[in-house]
Amino acid sequence: MDISKKTKLKPTIGLEIHIELRTKSKMFCACSADHFGKKANSLTCPVCLGLPGALPVPNKKAIEWTILFGKALNSRINHYSKFDRKHYFYPDLPKGYQISQYDIPFCEGGYVKVGDKNINITRVHLEEDTGKLQHKKIKDKEVSLVDFNRSGVPLMEIVTEPDIESADQAKQFAKKIRRIARYLDISDCDMEKGSMRLEANVSWGIDLGYKVEVKNLNSFNYLKKAIEYELERQNKLIAKGEMPIQETRGWDENKNITVSQRVKETSADYRYFPEPDIPPIHFTKTYIEELSAKMPNLPDDYENILIEFNVPEQFIDIILEDIHLAEYTIKEIKYSKKQNEKLSPQVIVEEIINKKLQPQKAIVGKVTKDILSKKQSIIKNEGELEDLVEKAIQQNKKAVSDYKSGKIQAISALMGTVMAISKGKADPKKTIQLLKDRLK
Numbered sequence: 153m154d155i156s157k158k159t160k161l162k163p164t165i166g167l168e169i170h171i172e173l174r175t176k177s178k179m180f181c182a183c184s185a186d187h188f189g190k191k192a193n194s195l196t197c198p199v200c201l202g203l204p205g206a207l208p209v210p211n212k213k214a215i216e217w218t219i220l221f222g223k224a225l226n227s228r229i230n231h232y233s234k235f236d237r238k239h240y241f242y243p244d245l246p247k248g249y250q251i252s253q254y255d256i257p258f259c260e261g262g263y264v265k266v267g268d269k270n271i272n273i274t275r276v277h278l279e280e281d282t283g284k285l286q287h288k289k290i291k292d293k294e295v296s297l298v299d300f301n302r303s304g305v306p307l308m309e310i311v312t313e314p315d316i317e318s319a320d321q322a323k324q325f326a327k328k329i330r331r332i333a334r335y336l337d338i339s340d341c342d343m344e345k346g347s348m349r350l351e352a353n354v355s356w357g358i359d360l361g362y363k364v365e366v367k368n369l370n371s372f373n374y375l376k377k378a379i380e381y382e383l384e385r386q387n388k389l390i391a392k393g394e395m396p397i398q399e400t401r402g403w404d405e406n407k408n409i410t411v412s413q414r415v416k417e418t419s420a421d422y423r424y425f426p427e428p429d430i431p432p433i434h435f436t437k438t439y440i441e442e443l444s445a446k447m448p449n450l451p452d453d454y455e456n457i458l459i460e461f462n463v464p465e466q467f468i469d470i471i472l473e474d475i476h477l478a479e480y481t482i483k484e485i486k487y488s489k490k491q492n493e494k495l496s497p498q499v500i501v502e503e504i505i506n507k508k509l510q511p512q513k514a515i516v517g518k519v520t521k522d523i524l525s526k527k528q529s530i531i532k533n534e535g536e537l538e539d540l541v542e543k544a545i546q547q548n549k550k551a552v553s554d555y556k557s558g559k560i561q562a563i564s565a566l567m568g569t570v571m572a573i574s575k576g577k578a579d580p581k582k583t584i585q586l587l588k589d590r591l592k
C-alpha cells in the first residue's frame with residue numbers, strides 16, 4: 153500500500169499533561185501531599201497504602217481547583233460527576249487500581265489560544281498519583297524499592313484533541329498550561345520534581361490509524377525535540393511505504409532520540425467501573441457560579457493589557473511567566489502614565505527586566521523615578537564632556553594611534569573609558585561625536 157498517496161499528510165499531535173495539585177493533604181486521605189524529598193514512606197496511611205477496608209474521602213479543595221482550571225480553559229463543567237477505578241498491575245500501585253475518572257470527568261471540552269489558533273481540550277479530570285519505584289544496588293544486589301509518599305497525591309490530567317500542528321506549537325501550549333496553573337496558584341508545576349509531566353501523541357494523520365505515544369518528557373525542550381524527532385522518523389517510514397506501528401516510546405536525552413518501550417496491539421483493558429466507596433458528586437449551579445467568581449486574572453487578560461500598552465512581544469512573553477511580574481509591570485506603566493511622564497512602556501519594561509526586579513518586594517513608582525533620575529543626571533554639558541574625552545585620550549594612547557592608522561573600531565575603547573570615568577553618565581551620542589572631532 154502506498155501510504156503517502158492515501159491521504160494528505162500533516163503533523164497531528166495531541167498532548168496529555170499531568171499536574172500535581174499543591175493541596176495540603178492527599179486526594180483521598182489526610183496524609184501530607186508535600187512529598188518531594190521527604191523520608192521514604194513517611195507520609196502514608198492505610199488509605200494511600202491501599203490496605204483492605206480503608207475508605208477514601210475525596211479532597212474538596214482538589215476538586216474545586218480542577219473545576220476552576222477547567223473554567224480557565226473554557227471547559228463545560230459536568231454538574232454530575234463521579235470517580236472510577238482504573239485497573240492495572242504495577243508495583244507502585246498497591247490497590248491494583250487507580251482512582252480516576254472515566255466517562256464523566258469534571259470538565260469536558262474547552263480550548264486554549266496559542267498564537268492565532270485555538271487548541272481544543274478533550275477533558276480535564278482528577279485522579280490520584282502512584283508511588284515511586286527506586287532502583288538501587290544494596291550489598292551488590294540490584295533491588296527495586298517502593299516509596300509510597302507520592303501515592304494518592306491529587307493529580308489533574310489535561311487531554312487535548314489532536315489539534316496541534318507542530319513541535320513548537322506543542323511547546324507553546326504546554327507553557328501556557330503551566331502559566332494558567334501557576335496563575336491559579338494550584339501547583340508549582342516544577343518539571344524537575346515531577347509535579348508537571350508531559351506526554352505527546354504523534355502521527356501524520358488520524359486516518360492512518362496509528363499513533364505513537366511519547367512518555368516521560370520532563371522539560372518543554374524535550375517535548376519539542378521528541379516531537380520533531382518522531383515526526384521525522386515516521387515520515388521516513390511512510391516515504392518508504394511502511395506504516396509506523398502503534399507504540400509507546402520514551403525520550404533518550406543523551407542520544408536525542410525516541411526509543412521503543414512497548415508495542416500495544418489493542419488498547420489496554422482497564423476494566424473501569426464506578427468507585428463504589430465514593431458516592432457520585434452533584435454540583436449545584438450556585439456552587440459553580442460561586443467558584444467562577446473566584447477566578448483571578450489569567451495570562452490572556454494580562455497579555456491583552458500589555459498589547460494595548462504596545463509592549464513588544466518578546467518582553468510580553470518574559471513578563472507573563474510570573475503573575476506578580478505581570479501585575480507589577482502593569483501597575484508601574486499605569487503609574488508612569490498618571491504622573492504624565494512621557495516614558496514609553498517599552499523603556500519601563502526594559503528597566504524592570506534588566507534589573508531582574510523582585511516584583512513581590514518592589515514598590516510601584518520606583519522604576520519610573522529611577523529612569524527619570526538617570527535621565528536627569530546624564531552629562532550633556534559640552535565642556536564637561538570634552539574634559540572626559542581628553543582624559544580618555546591620555547589614558548589610551550594605543551587606541552588613539554590605532555584609530556589614526558585606520559582601525560575605526562578602536563574608538564569603542566575610548567568610549568568605554570569615558571563611560572567608566574563618568575560612571576556611565578556621559579551622553580553617548582555627544583561623546584562619540586566629540587571623540588571623532590578630537591581625533592580628526
Ligand SMILES: [Zn+2]
Nearest residue numbers: 181183197200
Ligand atoms: Zn494516606
